[in-house]
Amino acid sequence: MKALFFPRITRCENYEKKPNDEYYSYAHYRNQISIDCQNRCVYCDVNLSEIGHEGFALDHFRPQEKFPALKNDPKNLVISCAKCNRYKSAHWPLDITTGDSHNGAVGFIEPFDFDRHEYFDISETGNFAALQGPSTYLINLLSLNRPSRILVRKKRILQARINLVFDIAERILTEISPMIEDRQITDDVIDKFRQAKTAISAIQTARIEIAKLEANSGP
CATH class of the missing domain: 1.10.287 (Helix Hairpins)
Incomplete structure (x- = not known):
């Protein structure tokens, strides 16, 4: 059953840049980030096709409000469903100077760097269960076990x-x-x-x- 959820995802090796070697505005990378994330919300794992292609949000993994230098960096972009994106908002419970995405208790799991199966178990009933680290924090913050x-x-x-x-x-x-x-x-x-x-x-x-x-x- 693990094969049905949280596939290992990898980033594009070379994101397109302007002639001056700067990144384009972050919206430019929507299609490529969708491909990188396999058209799945990196938080609740819903596939775009499973919600009637109603649309996903281009999410700044590290919120642009707190990490303005990463606003257009495609390596900081992920795809999320609209509700996960809204629940996540600008939450970042750690000191932004640490560079870490979580401290073992709260924070976010970088989906391109870690196997999310090590953090979440999925039951036959469709519920996510926390295994370690910030899993409980994420289940609660993003309401990952919402009925839909x-x-x-x-x-x-x-x-x-x-x-x-x-x-x-x-x-x-x-x-x-x-x-x-x-x-x-x-x-x-x-x-x-x-x-x-x-x-x-x-x-x-x-x-x-x-x-x-x-x-x-x-x-």
Whole structure:
């Protein structure tokens, strides 16, 4: 399940600069930063496609109000959903002279530098649980377990389960179809057919769960 969340992300090696070797205004880098972040909010991990492409914010990881020299530096830019961006605002609980993004208790996790799986565990119910460092601070500050995000994570988990089970069922049916056509109905074929039926039933159950989640999600 870890593979579904918080992929390792890397920055573009060389961000475009003006002829005078200065960076462009930060908005110039929106598309590249989106690519760098794999079109995911670096805080709650929602994918742009999971929220109807309603738009992400270009976020200054170190707030420009407190780090004006980094305003246009693309290495200080990340992509976040609108609500995470609003909750984060200009928060920076550390002394700006330290250079650190967190002190082990409060602060922010640099998504390009650290494996976020070391800081967050994701349950089958779609909840983030704090593992270490500033995880609790971030869960609370950014409301990372707000209902809309739990819904997205549950649906992602269920859809991954559907995809996996579908592949299993398809593989089984591909294997036994020639035997059935040749009327070679052995006990092994019957057993595999039952396995495929069980897999299809699991897919139907997962789809029903997704439908219920969507029906109860509200506007």
